[in-house]
Amino acid sequence: MLKPKSAAMQAHPEKVLPRLLPAPSLGHGLLVETIAHKEPLALMHPSMLLQSNIFTEGDFAVAPANGKTCVATCSLKSCIGLSIYDRQNSVAGGLHAYFWAHDTDGEIAMATMNILFNRMLESAGAIGGRSYEMDTFNLEEGYRNTPLTEKIREAVIRMAGSDDCVGRITCIRHRDARNFVIDSRDGSIHTGRWYAEK
DSSP states (O other), rough: OOSSSSSHHOOTTTOOOOOOOGGGGTTEEEEEEETTTTTTEEEEEHHHTEEEEEEOTTTEEEEEEESSSSEEEESSSEEEEEEEEETTEEEEEEEEOOTTTTTTSSSHHHHHHHHHHHHHHHHHHHOOSSSEEEESSSSTTTSSSSHHHHHHHHHHHHHHHHGGGGTTTEEEEEEEOOOOOTTTTOEEEEEEOGGGOO
16 A cells, blocks of 8 residues: 555655545555645556656646656646657657647747747657657647637647658657547557546
8 A cells, every 4th residue: 555655755745745645446545646736647556656757737748658657737627738749769748738728829838838839849858859750739639729729729730740850750740638648668658538527
């Protein structure tokens, strides 16, 4: 049984609060909560939690197939998530791009997303990543006005097709999910359901 001060809690005391869930149907997984938002990330097996680099709004993380093998984020309400995965080299990355629900043009947020995306690619490249499949999360279904959603969609496609990404982004898939965990060992993506919605 895990103690309250797990390795994940020691690594990110400001970000996560692990708590055992008693329900047998959940396989005694862990509920990960961001302390700042008091919102659950996902119902995760303890081994997945301990192997995750957890990131929040305006941040990204990358993971090789050794060490902390997963990247995870939550609370993509008006925000969008982007993930990359290099299947040949087993490198994963995730980005939580912040967008304000009532923003009308989103220019600053899109510029910030572009900077963070390029930094994520650089960080993934530093641990062996070269060519990536890309997934977007909450792009179509987020709490945003329609014109802003259309601008973000166009910005994501432009970003993935930019000169910096030629030969690096091989495909883009869209997923309707407000949280995600991607495992660098096999590229599997877990989206789960909000604990509060059960």
